[in-house]
Amino acid sequence: MIDLQSLTITSARKKLDAKEFSAVSLAQAYLDEIEKKNESLNAYLEVYGDVIEQATYADNLIAEGKSFPLLGIPLAIKDNILIKGKKVTAASKILGNYIATYDATVIKKLKENGAVFLGRANMDEFAMGGSTENSAFGPTKNPHDISRVAGGSSGGSAAIVAADLALGALGSDTGGSIREPASFCGVVGFKPTYGVVSRYGLMALGSSLDCIGPITKTVEDSQIILEAIKGLDILDSTTIAISLTPSEKAKVIGVPWSVVNMEGVDPKVKENFLSSIEKLKVLGYEIKDISLPNLGLALAIYYIIMPAEASSNLSRFDGIKFGLHVPGKDLIQDYNFTRGQGFGLEVRRRILLGTYVLSSGYYDAYYSKAEKARAILKKEFENAFKEVSLILTPTAPFPAWKIGEKNDPLSVYLADIFTVTANIVGVPAISIPSGVVEVLGKNLPVGIQFMAPQGEDSLLFEVGKIFESK
Amino acid sequence: MITKEEILKLALLSRIDISENEAESLTSQIDSILGYVGHIKELTGNVNDEIPTLRNVMREDVVTNSPSEFTEIILNEAPAREGNYLKVKKILE
Numbered sequence: 001m002i003d004l005q006s007l008t009i010t011s012a013r014k015k016l017d018a019k020e021f022s023a024v025s026l027a028q029a030y031l032d033e034i035e036k037k038n039e040s041l042n043a044y045l046e047v048y049g050d051v052i053e054q055a056t057y058a059d060n061l062i063a064e065g066k067s068f069p070l071l072g073i074p075l076a077i078k079d080n081i082l083i084k085g086k087k088v089t090a091a092s093k094i095l096g097n098y099i100a101t102y103d104a105t106v107i108k109k110l111k112e113n114g115a116v117f118l119g120r121a122n123m124d125e126f127a128m129g130g131s132t133e134n135s136a137f138g139p140t141k142n143p144h145d146i147s148r149v150a151g152g153s154s155g156g157s158a159a160i161v162a163a164d165l166a167l168g169a170l171g172s173d174t175g176g177s178i179r180e181p182a183s184f185c186g187v188v189g190f191k192p193t194y195g196v197v198s199r200y201g202l203m204a205l206g207s208s209l210d211c212i213g214p215i216t217k218t219v220e221d222s223q224i225i226l227e228a229i230k231g232l233d234i235l236d237s238t239t240i241a242i243s244l245t246p247s248e249k250a251k252v253i254g255v256p257w258s259v260v261n262m263e264g265v266d267p268k269v270k271e272n273f274l275s276s277i278e279k280l281k282v283l284g285y286e287i288k289d290i291s292l293p294n295l296g297l298a299l300a301i302y303y304i305i306m307p308a309e310a311s312s313n314l315s316r317f318d319g320i321k322f323g324l325h326v327p328g329k330d331l332i333q334d335y336n337f338t339r340g341q342g343f344g345l346e347v348r349r350r351i352l353l354g355t356y357v358l359s360s361g362y363y364d365a366y367y368s369k370a371e372k373a374r375a376i377l378k379k380e381f382e383n384a385f386k387e388v389s390l391i392l393t394p395t396a397p398f399p400a401w402k403i404g405e406k407n408d409p410l411s412v413y414l415a416d417i418f419t420v421t422a423n424i425v426g427v428p429a430i431s432i433p434s435g436v437v438e439v440l441g442k443n444l445p446v447g448i449q450f451m452a453p454q455g456e457d458s459l460l461f462e463v464g465k466i467f468e469s470k
Numbered sequence: 471m472i473t474k475e476e477i478l479k480l481a482l483l484s485r486i487d488i489s490e491n492e493a494e495s496l497t498s499q500i501d502s503i504l505g506y507v508g509h510i511k512e513l514t515g516n517v518n519d520e521i522p523t524l525r526n527v528m529r530e531d532v533v534t535n536s537p538s539e540f541t542e543i544i545l546n547e548a549p550a551r552e553g554n555y556l557k558v559k560k561i562l563e
Contacts, residue, residue, distance in 0.1 A: 096549075098547060099543075099546075099547065101540065101543045101544055101547065234529065237527035237528075237529065238527070293514055293515070294513060294514060294515065296509075297509060297510060297512065297513060299506075300506060300507040300508075300509045300510045301510065303503065303506070303507045304507050304510065311484065315485075318485075319549060320548070320549070320556055320558055321547070321548060321556060322544075322547035322548060322549075323547070323549070324549070325549030325550065330559055330561075331558055331559040331560075331561050332485070333487075334558075334559060335485040336485050336486060336487035337487050339484070339485050339486045339487070340486050340487030340488060341487070343486065345492075348481075348486055348488065348492075348496075349496060349499065349500065351484050351486060352477065352480045352481060352484060352486070352496065352500060353500055353503060353504075355480045355483055355484045356472070356476075356480055356500070356504070357507075359480075359483075365511070366507065366510065369510045369511065369513065369517075370507075370510055372513070372517050373510055373513045376513065376515045376516075376517070408499075408502075409499055409503065410499075410502055410503055410506055413503070413506075
């Protein structure tokens with residue numbers, strides 16, 4: 001029996017190399033666990049039929065004496081990342097039975113590393129949401145309380161890691177979609193600097209905001225995955241090269257109290273945040289109040305830019321080239337029916353919103369203004385990072401909510417209040433478990449979020465490792 | 471205040487068929503979202519000096535595959551095809 005609960009990517013690597021267990025037996029242990037738990041969690045939309053075959057390939061390489069950081073390591077992949085020959089749906093009906101025709105760059109890199117893909121993880125449709133309640137295939141349940149959401153949009157990925165259904169997972173983060181579910185499920189979620197990981201083969205939501213990143217049990221495991229998937233890519237012109245070697249920086253952390261103290265932040269989350277600050281002080285960090293005049297506008301900026309980009313990106317789903325086709329009386333009706341029936345409610349809502357803010361009459365008042373605000377906020381961040389090395393907030397203003405509890409779209413959007421900023425200004429951010437809060441007799445995980453300057457992703461691993469070890 | 475007629479117009483522009491009922495509920499939802507994002511007008515700082523830094527990055531269009539290498543797997547995903555063409559309804563009467 002392999003003890004999956006205590007296993008990490010780091011420890012599994014050692015045990016695989018020492019032949020304590022094989023990649024096949026490790027993969028089988030996860031398949032057995034999935035068999036037991038996935039029906040109630042709905043975290044995997046599909047478990048692949050060739051898992052043992054992939055693990056056998058890894059075992060053969062290990063037998064030849066090869067060792068890569070992820071060789072034989074079982075991972076889950078969010079359902080918006082393409083693996084050639086495998087079904088991929090973005091948890092939407094509009095993709096029908098679409099089979100990916102090529103590998104995403106991250107998949108190509110993970111394959112070269114010998115990773116084993118267990119299956120595709122549930123998510124909010126087209127990554128639009130913070131709870132996976134917008135999946136066309138039902139919500140993912142939180143492993144800590146199955147009456148609650150797992151967060152989103154990478155809720156399947158986070159629940160999978162939290163419930164020991166994979167050693168790690170890939171998610172995507174447009175406004176918090178890696179970090180918020182990681183916080184709700186009590187695991188680590190990492191959003192890299194924009195451009196560090198290629199988006200080629202990731203279904204686009206907001207192209208100027210989207211990032212692929214890892215969800216894992218430990219900070220070190222996230223670093224291992226990021227190291228494997230990062231890098232310049234000719235197929236994504238926004239990619240940049242960075243080094244993850246730690247740099248020497250003063251141990252000064254900025255806290256934007258004006259935002260942390262806003263109404264709508266759960267008092268228990270606030271209390272947990274304050275105790276995390278005390279812990280950081282004990283660990284030798286100086287805490288400084290920082291003020292960013294336009295930080296309070298981040299969520300407004302986000303909910304203009306993201307739907308605008310989404311409405312444009314999702315125009316490719318026309319019922320003609322691939323995916324679902326719902327016939328009407330003429331071509332226009334084919335489009336209207338396919339998109340009306342293929343897209344879920346939240347997707348339809350955001351496309352209309354995006355179309356509105358881009359329309360000629362409102363472009364200047366919304367989209368153009370939001371782009372200017374984005375540039376100003378970016379400057380404010382650059383200035384703040386002259387005084388501090390890191391910026392700290394709670395990851396989310398509240399813990400996981402009850403499935404079905406929030407039915408007003410705006411109240412769900414507010415869950416992103418602390419996370420969207422990193423995407424708007426393009427900086428890296430990590431969510432690290434910071435304990436639990438008690439709600440109605442259940443202990444629900446919460447997390448804290450660190451942000452670092454662009455390209456200084458290594459600072460987040462450094463502080464994360466120190467914080468989680470104490 | 472956004473109107474139901476505007477919502478129906480947006481749906482038409484977005485090529486999304488929505489029902490009258492949905493148009494009704496979307497009107498109040500999108501109105502409240504627009505109310506929230508409308509705070510963008512409270513932006514402070516030198517608004518007029520800020521020019522968004524987005525720009526296009528171009529590369530040479532280099533052929534990396536042999537002719538027809540991907541034709542089959544890509545066309546196999548099409549809901550309707552005729553030979554190596556996507557099949558659509560006629561657009562001219």
